[in-house]
Amino acid sequence: MTIDKISPVRSCTNDSCHIEDGESCAMGEDAPCDCEFYTHENDDITDIPESNEYGVLWSGNTLGVQDLRLLQARDRSLTVGVLGSHNTGKTTFLLIAYLNHIRRGIELTYTFAGSKTLGAWENLSSWPRLDTSKSTFPPHTSRQAERMPGLLHLALRDNTGELVDLLLTDAPGEWFTTWALNAEDSNAEGAQWTAINSDLLIITADCKKLSGSDRGKARGDLINLFQRLSPFAKGKPTFLVWTKTDELENNPIPMKIKETIVDKLLKNIPHAKQHEVSIQEPDSVTNVLHALLKEHDISKNSLAITTPIIDNTSFMSYRGNNAQQ
Ligand SMILES: Nc1nc2c(ncn2[C@@H]2O[C@H](COP(=O)(O)OP(=O)(O)OP(=O)(O)O)[C@@H](O)[C@H]2O)c(=O)[nH]1
Ligand SMILES: [Mg+2]
Structure with missing residues (x-):
């Protein structure tokens, strides 16, 4: 795909x-x-x-619903929905996250522990890797699969050794623009699937577009997306990620446009946090992904079981690993 x-x-x-x-x-x-x-x-x-x-899983291609059942039998998995209109840097974000995780010798909060979609990752990676003089960005994500996005898999291990299976959606931007305007549109099914099934959400805001001549449309698309996503984002860690920040030095986003976007974001998704990424600083992408996972851990821990200890013997006091002692 x-x-x-x-x-x-x-x-x-x-x-x-x-x-x-x-x-x-x-x-x-x-x-x-x-x-x-x-x-x-x-x-x-x-x-x-x-x-x-x-x-099938050994093909290394992006995953579908039935493949997920095989994966989910292993351990907890989290679906990360990456939403944003066409060309806002979604696939590049995912690709940098993958490439940074497989680099040797860098200190990461979550380390790479494998992937069931290596074929798909390596297909994408071949574009920047082709040749240092000709390396390029991955191509526009095609809209062949209409009902759900392709899912890219990353297994990560945290510093306590616990494994988390991340399923990252790689969807074409047109889906989200269509969905933001009309959720009933048959071309928006995949966007709706992403909004419903994601545990964690990333929305991409393209700094280049928002500072360019088409910034009015870019702002409108983004705000429509906030409004449409609002009911689906409740209770889910959500990040607005400003992409292509390397472009801002020469062409900053007009203050008024940025203020309106932030205002609408917080009205529609009050718990959303903001981050900045750029291909010039690959670690910025990894940090966003890790911050999102941390955010998820915090929200999960706040729901931890707090059964009071009412007996003195350690056997009777044991409440399982998940309980706060
Ligand atoms: N300057 C700059 N350009 C970037 C960066 N990331 C992506 N781009 C440019 O943005 C284009 C689109 O990036 P993609 O990652 O394909 O965007 P997308 O959101 O996946 O697009 P669709 O698949 O069409 O929805 C790339 O071809 C690059 O030209 C960045 O960090 N800095
Ligand atoms: Mg793409």
């Missing part, structure tokens, strides 16, 4: 199968074309690489 290309129109007539969303065949076929319910047209346009045909 990460590289733009012409693909055949693929569909499955089995209602309980979501193979179009990147999942495995519900009938258990390894190759979807072996399934009686599966059809694909325009096959002559392009060959699909084999890895795209298999919706």
Whole structure:
């Protein structure tokens, strides 16, 4: 789902199968074309690489709903929804987070402990890695999967050794612009899925756009998104992330525009916090992700069980690891 290309129109007539969303065949076929319910047209346009045909965890592709069940059986997993309109730096944010985690020798609060979507991460990474003189940003995220975004997986370990599976959404920005205007639009299903299913939320605010000639539209899109997201963000750690801050030195965001955005953010999502990131400072991205996880831990701990200790023997006093003693 990460590289733009012409693909055949693929569909499955089995209602309980979501193979179009990147999942495995519900009938258990390894190759979807072996399934009686599966059809694909325009096959002559392009060959699909084999890895795209298999919706199983070892393919390394982005995950779908059925894949999640396999992952969630292992431990707690957290879905991080990354929302923002087209070109606001969502995929770049995710990619920097991945690349920074796999770099050796850097001190991190949460360390890299694996990924089920290495194929998808490495596909994205090939763009900046191509060649130092020609390296480039990842391409625009295509809107092939309509019902849910592609999920990128990062397993991280905190300093107590506890594992957390992060599922990061990589969705096309058009979904959110459409959803902000009309939640019922059929092109907005994936955005709605993201808002409902995310445990943690990141909204990207593009400093370059907000200081450029199209800043009025950029501001409008962002405020519409705050309003639409407001009921879904309740109780979820939410960050507004100002992306591309390296652009601000030459072209700052007009004060009035920034004030309006912050004002609307706090009206609609009062608990939202703000952070700044830039490709020039990769650690800024990692810090945001870690701060979001810390925020989640704080909100989780505030709900910790506080059963009073009413017996003196240590056996009777034990309340489990989660209880505050
Ligand atoms: N100056 C600067 N440009 C950036 C930075 N991050 C991203 N960009 C630019 O922004 C463009 C869009 O970035 P993406 O990460 O693809 O944006 P996106 O939100 O995923 O876009 P869609 O997939 O279309 O929704 C890139 O191609 C870069 O040109 C940054 O930190 N600084
Ligand atoms: Mg993208």
